[in-house]
Amino acid sequence: MHRGTTLFLKAAVVLIGLPILAIYIFLVPGIGNFAAELYPEYTAIRIWIWIDLYATAIPFYLALYQSFRLLIHIERRRAFSDLAVQALKKIKYCGAAVGGLFAIGMPLYYMMAERDDAPGIIVIGLVIIFASWVIAVFAAVLQKLLQEAIAIQLENELTV
Incomplete structure (x- = not known):
């Protein structure tokens, strides 16, 4: 792959x-404060929303980092290596984790949508969950394909 293509993807x-x-940085604190205004009787709702949303940042940025590493492997012509398989495996787990963390937080977002009469909050949450799980499944499929390609490549090297 040309260096320009991987540079664009990076x-x-x-x-x-x-x-x-x-x-x-800017919206998550406001979302927590908004939930606290909607439910003043639940003092910890702000903290639970912050915990849920900030916890999703960890696997999200880990997946971005692994994507960056995968592009470096492709650039250095190590796309068919165990390092690339490991990067895809970590991306798969991170995608599933982001979707799972949002799914865990959906009751909180449902409560917000119910009180504020804003069903769009639920739709946005479901889209994020669905997209995260699609990324996880896609990474799993790519991981399997790459493992099979590596096995075929090793088999061909041994027959020569």
């Missing part, structure tokens, strides 16, 4: 991370 990975970082 820039895309970084540009994906920047707006999400801005969301975590």
